[in-house]
Amino acid sequence: xxxxxxxxxxxxxxxxxxxxxxxxQRRFISKLVLTFILTFLAIIMVLPFVWMISTSFKTGNxxxxxxxxxxxxxxxxxxHIKVWAEGFLTYYLNSLKISIICMTGSTFFGALAxxxxxxxxxxxxxxxxxxxxxxxxxxxxxxxVPRFIMFNWAGIYNTHWALILPGQxxxxxxxxxxxxxxxxxxxxxxxxxxxxxxxxRIFFQIILPLAKPALVTFAILDFTWNWxxxxxxxxxxxxxxxxxxxxxxxxxxxxxxVDYNGMMAAAVAAIIPMVIVFLIGQKFIIQGxxxxxxxx
Amino acid sequence: xxxxxxxxxxxxxxxxxxxxxIGIVIFFLIPAIISFVVMFTDxxxxxxxPVNFVWFDNFVRVFGDETFYTALKNTFIFLLAVPxxxxxxxxxxxxxxxxxxxxxxxxxxYFMPYITSSVxxxxxxxxxxQPSTGPINGFLRSxxxxxxxxxxxxxxxxxxxxxIIMVWYTLGFNMIIYLAALQExxxxxxxxxxxxxxxxxxxxxxxxxxxxxxTTFFLLITGLMGAIKxxxxxxxxxxxxxxxxxxxxxxxxxxTAFSYYELGxxxxxxxxxxxxxxVITAIQWFGQKKWVYSN
Numbered sequence: 331x332x333x334x335x336x337x338x339x340x341x342x343x344x345x346x347x348x349x350x351x352x353x354x355q356r357r358f359i360s361k362l363v364l365t366f367i368l369t370f371l372a373i374i375m376v377l378p379f380v381w382m383i384s385t386s387f388k389t390g391n392x393x394x395x396x397x398x399x400x401x402x403x404x405x406x407x408x409x410h411i412k413v414w415a416e417g418f419l420t421y422y423l424n425s426l427k428i429s430i431i432c433m434t435g436s437t438f439f440g441a442l443a444x445x446x447x448x449x450x451x452x453x454x455x456x457x458x459x460x461x462x463x464x465x466x467x468x469x470x471x472x473x474x475v476p477r478f479i480m481f482n483w484a485g486i487y488n489t490h491w492a493l494i495l496p497g498q499x500x501x502x503x504x505x506x507x508x509x510x511x512x513x514x515x516x517x518x519x520x521x522x523x524x525x526x527x528x529x530x531r532i533f534f535q536i537i538l539p540l541a542k543p544a545l546v547t548f549a550i551l552d553f554t555w556n557w558x559x560x561x562x563x564x565x566x567x568x569x570x571x572x573x574x575x576x577x578x579x580x581x582x583x584x585x586x587x588v589d590y591n592g593m594m595a596a597a598v599a600a601i602i603p604m605v606i607v608f609l610i611g612q613k614f615i616i617q618g619x620x621x622x623x624x625x626x
Numbered sequence: 627x628x629x630x631x632x633x634x635x636x637x638x639x640x641x642x643x644x645x646x647x648i649g650i651v652i653f654f655l656i657p658a659i660i661s662f663v664v665m666f667t668d669x670x671x672x673x674x675x676p677v678n679f680v681w682f683d684n685f686v687r688v689f690g691d692e693t694f695y696t697a698l699k700n701t702f703i704f705l706l707a708v709p710x711x712x713x714x715x716x717x718x719x720x721x722x723x724x725x726x727x728x729x730x731x732x733x734x735x736y737f738m739p740y741i742t743s744s745v746x747x748x749x750x751x752x753x754x755x756q757p758s759t760g761p762i763n764g765f766l767r768s769x770x771x772x773x774x775x776x777x778x779x780x781x782x783x784x785x786x787x788x789x790i791i792m793v794w795y796t797l798g799f800n801m802i803i804y805l806a807a808l809q810e811x812x813x814x815x816x817x818x819x820x821x822x823x824x825x826x827x828x829x830x831x832x833x834x835x836x837x838x839x840x841t842t843f844f845l846l847i848t849g850l851m852g853a854i855k856x857x858x859x860x861x862x863x864x865x866x867x868x869x870x871x872x873x874x875x876x877x878x879x880x881x882t883a884f885s886y887y888e889l890g891x892x893x894x895x896x897x898x899x900x901x902x903x904x905v906i907t908a909i910q911w912f913g914q915k916k917w918v919y920s921n
Contacts, residue, residue: 357725365726371718372735375794379738381761382750394756396764439646446642452635458643465654469855469903471879471896475664475889476657478671499649529638558743560858565884576745580862583749590753600746608741612734615741619799620806 379601386410386595393590409595413582418599420571421578428490428574429556432497437549440503441541445533447504448511449519466501474565481566492566493574497556503548509621510544511537547618550611557604575600665894671887684894694895696870697878701854701902703785704874707792708849712842714793715800720830722801723808733805737798744795745862751791752778752863778864781871788860788872792853800845807841808834847910854903875899 351359380400385393387405447459477496481487486495518540519532527535538545560576567573573581579600586592608615629637668680688694722733739747754762755777766774777787811834819829857876860866866873866881873881879899883892 361725364721364724365728368721368726368732372732376735376738378750378754381754394759396761398761439649443643443646446639450635450639450642452639455639465650467903468654468658469900471855471876471899472661473654473657475883475893476660479660480657496653499646499653501650504646554741560745560862564858576743579746593749597746597749601742604742608738616737616802619802
């Protein structure tokens with residue numbers, strides 16, 4: 331859409347322009363100016379990432395040279411090697427394990443519940459759903475202490491179970507998926523029901539395939555939250571070999587708090603997988619986030 | 627025995643929601659009830675002394691605790707990041723909603739901070755904001771500000787430093803939601819305004835902003851709720867320091883519970899925090915009718 335064709339002063343909209351420029355030319359220039367401003371701002375937004383990556387390849391005394399050398403003159407890999415030598419592989423595997431199990435469970439249980447709340451009529455359904463709504467308001471601060479007591483009592487404090495078990499159940503996932511399921515036309519499942527299909531078959535063979543975009547969106551979002559979750563890991567994990575990436579990162583930084591290059595290499599290690607997930611699943615992530623907001 | 631249709635429906639409904647609901651009861655409802663009981667006790671994880679019901683003593687203590695008022699003040703400064711982020715996001719979204727080049731790339735660039743680990747990014751910012759040698763103050767000095775703020779290193783500015791990080795972190799999320807809301811505005815409405823000779827600023831003020839006010843309302847509520855619960859980012863970079871200058875309420879709860887192990891007292895503070903959440907919700911609920919446009 332970038333015709334630069336010079337046009338007459340009288341444009342298609344019928345307005346007489348008083349400048350030398352035609353309507354199309356003015357459109358083109360405003361598009362160019364806007365693009366320039368927004369690109370400039372977007373670059374400022376990502377500068378911290380660029381600085382982080384650039385610093386992670388520098389040596390100690392180059393970190394705070396000003397003006398900033400965006401491309402290190404003598405890139406070194408020592409910082410990254412050090413990070414990986416000090417346990418980041420373990421943290422990665424722990425995070426990956428926890429995030430994948432939580433993502434699978436919460437999507438599946440969430441979809442089941444969302445089906446029940448959106449496509450089966452039964453007494454008490456709306457009251458239970460209202461209770462869900464109310465529970466969404468409880469801040470996690472209230473839950474940390476009792477969960478700490480419960481997990482100690484059940485013997486799962488300081489194990490991955492303390493993150494995996496609660497991670498199977500999200501209220502938000504039920505909301506998001508319920509919203510989507512409600513949008514699937516009733517006739518589709520009703521005609522299947524007439525053909526004698528039970529709810530389980532309708533759920534697995536009709537609704538789930540149709541809801542794939544919503545399921546993928548929620549799964550990616552849930553994976554991201556679990557991967558980035560620092561607060562639960564901080565409260566429930568003690569042993570270093572159980573650490574997830576964010577906890578391992580803070581631990582590494584606590585031990586190397588004057589080694590800025592090492593710190594940035596560790597931050598790179600923590601951030602890069604999410605950036606890759608984002609670049610691949612960008613469409614789903616942005617669409618999913620947008621949907622939660624508008625239809626909330 | 628054959629069940630009636632409505633009974634079968636009811637059973638099916640329960641069976642579908644059961645797995646999720648059992649989990650929600652175990653990990654949300656029961657803990658909430660336990661917490662409600664614990665807040666009336668002097669439960670201390672480290673002491674072996676028997677647990678007593680002290681009833682409202684914990685609340686008397688909260689309201690006499692100087693740290694509580696510091697945390698309250700810091701929380702309000704922290705929450706300033708929410709409207710600031712929303713205001714910048716709405717401007718960006720309106721600009722991005724025009725015909726421009728590279729739109730998907732730019733949108734992704736703005737959104738990127740939001741999907742990264744807040745802890746990792748907080749560390750990057752803590753170096754960027756380094757008072758004496760960091761690049762941000764380096765830049766400020768180079769444009770002639772000889773005495774730039776000491777950001778996270780000073781009790782005066784540390785909370786505002788954290789606000790900057792929060793604004794940067796949440797901006798993309800708010801912007802994406804605004805962009806989606808802008809898509810819903812019928813184009814003929816904007817076209818009509820243009821033909822009637824409305825200038826772009828008037829269109830924004832009289833048509834776009836009122837039409838997206840429900841989104842603003844949604845972002846304000848969820849933003850405030852989200853921010854009031856946040857403590858990981860602050861714990862990771864400042865641990866509440868220097869002094870108590872970045873202790874927010876949620877961090878105060880965490881610290882009381884898991885640094886001092888005063889579980890009873892921590893639960894009481896957590897419920898005070900919950901009351902604040904409720905008050906914010908209520909104010910907005912009633913305020914919504916006044917300024918949210920609806921057709």
